[in-house]
Amino acid sequence: MSLKENFEKYLLSNLINVESFHPYFNEALNYMLKAGGKRFRPLLLLNVVKAYEPLLLKNSYPIAAAIEFLHTYSLIHDDLPSMDNADLRRGYKTLHKKYDETTAILVGDALNTHSFYLISTAPLSSDVKTKLSYELSYNGGIYGMVLGQAIDCYFENKILDIEKLKFLHIHKTAKLIAASLKMGAIICEKDEDFQNRLYNFGIDLGLLFQIQDDLIDSLEDEKSAGKTTSNDTNKNSFVNLLGVDGAYNEAEKLALKLENELNSFDKNLKESLENLLTEYIFRHRKFMNK
Template identity: 60%
Template sequence: MKQLLEEFETYLNTHLPQSKSFHPNFEKALQEMLRAGGKRFRPMLLLSVVQAKQSLLIKNAMSVALGLELLHTYSLIHDDLPAMDDASLRRGYPTLHTTYDEVTAILVGDALNTHAFNLLANAAFSNDVKIELIKILSSDGGIDGMIIGQAIDCYFENQKVELSQLEFLHIHKTAKLIAASLKMGAIIAGLSDEVQEKLYAFGIDIGLLFQIQDDIIDETQSEEEAGKTTNNDGAKNSFVNLLGLNGAIKSANELANKCKETLNQFDTELNTSLHQLLQKYLYRHQ
């Protein structure tokens, strides 16, 4: 798992999007938040499925994993804009609109969004596989997923929502892209439709768990510990605000147990690979 993450980091750093022109700093800005680090959770979900079931394809899967990271990174850059969270810190570095300006942050975000699809279209898989991957990413990373989730999150920033609405919000804002990451790995590995859908449903659960944990981190960690602007979610709808800190932790633990049970229903290879991954990224608050 550690080795796979290192391989992905190396791949990312040698395949950063390029943009040659006489613009003095656009290319640097384009690469900055990708270089800055991050958990690489979504790429690792995809790569873990591929490694478990079709390890020979792992090299070809790298560019698709990078596409996922581009899409996720663009969403962070736009979420951090002054009109949204107005965050000053991300991945331990100043946000792009702080270092450069809003124009740069908007355009770098746009560029990473579009370029994610360019990477998928140019990946070394059959066109049939690539079209499936693009359908999923453009749906779960778009108006059927991440973007409507973010729109709801922003709109209801100062209005209380019900628990079912908060779940809808986070399933769309966070969980669908995480579920898509697993399913895209399954498509690359040529797994059956049934396993694809099981992995997708599992991804929704761990996505929700991931978001609850993120809310808990925002409540309990300092900026230095989290490497991003935190505690600015006090007025926002979060599981912590709706359920209380203890309620959120309880909810996270319950969901973590459900995820563990589901994990046991996958075959040994998937189980082992995903278990290692979740051990690292989740189950942090138990």
């Protein structure tokens, strides 16, 4: 089985189950995890571990799951009526549409906190787990994703310049992607310079990922995208600021930069990341028939 298939099997075998007389809370906790997804962030971590310490792959699955749990919480809250008010996610009804808004808020809270439970109970050294908790909380919290979301929501219907737009999306999207790569290097106990090199690569990758998502929102229908689209008309997106051609050009510049950096990695890391990243680095090209 592929790394993605193995991780998917692990994730579905380790869903949350709490003793309770609530009629559907356990079902709701796992609803969006079972809905699938690219598993992009956990696979970044696992591919770094595969490159350098393949014997630690099994021990790293809980950390990869923690990243996916945190990411999934952010999607559930992002879809809420007070934020994007989306109806569709991963081809399924969003959680507040499937159940109710209260359930969606509580499930998001639960997945957020449970991600740190998964790190704390993983079969890794205490020192490594402390560093992993720091990276996930720093990049997923007020210094990263939460700050980005706050800026995104506050500045709806207010146009930001390109530098502020990048600041927004570096925090909202890119930092968790960058942290996923860095956390893989932490598990392998690579030196700080290398960790930071991977992190910076991840920031560029996350920005590219966001520009491509903006193109998807603008150019794809809901069925193709598997989520609510044409939902960014009031938001600060790269397409809204630069137009479709401008957003494509920004994506292409980042893609070529990332391709060069990927080619500069050592053989093990390049081979491990190449199959995963090649699919995403140039996915914007399909929108422009190029």
